[in-house]
Amino acid sequence: KQEVTQIPAALSVPEGENLVLNCSFTDSAIYNLQWFRQDPGKGLTSLLLIQSSQREQTSGRLNASLDKSSGRSTLYIAASQPGDSATYLCAQETSNDYKLSFGAGTTVTVRA
């Protein structure tokens, strides 16, 4: 059973600082990795999807990297803003099925 780990569970930074969120996965047969954002009491919103053949994806201030050899993905958020405060979850899909395995998430607070 693949496991997805996100450390730390919570993070607080001042506005303007760059955010670095980590995701570790154990299954080398990765098909893709997705990063999601979840606001309190809401559903998940997909931020970035990295296919196994890719090393990174970028969208605006967000950049996600994928290193299959080390089993790690990193989400970078440049110049953080209070509106970036949310829980960020990563999820791994393996090659042999359609299922996503989620990490428990990192809750980010950006202080104004």
Added chain:
Amino acid sequence: NAGVTQTPKFQVLKTGQSMTLQCAQDMNHNSMYWYRQDPGMGLRLIYYSASEGTTDKGEVPNGYNVSRLNKREFSLRLESAAPSQTSVYFCATQSGRVNEQYFGPGTRLTVT
């Protein structure tokens, strides 16, 4: 477009009662999923349907049944609710394996 809708938004059940959670999508996606989210545990897959007419068990299927009524609708049924099923339930859809999953707003279920 409404995207992914879930009903009801909130529900309180007594132990032993039954209920059906409804999910509908207007995105013409083939795959649909039911997850539960519990504090500190991330999302866990209950059941999924890779395409109309098929359903498969996920990580935590015990105590649940599903029906893929048509391409648009995927329902989750609790036949005899237990306090351990108190959770937030999310429905998600996906058009294909290279694409993101899209989530509904969730149903908050409390079983007393």
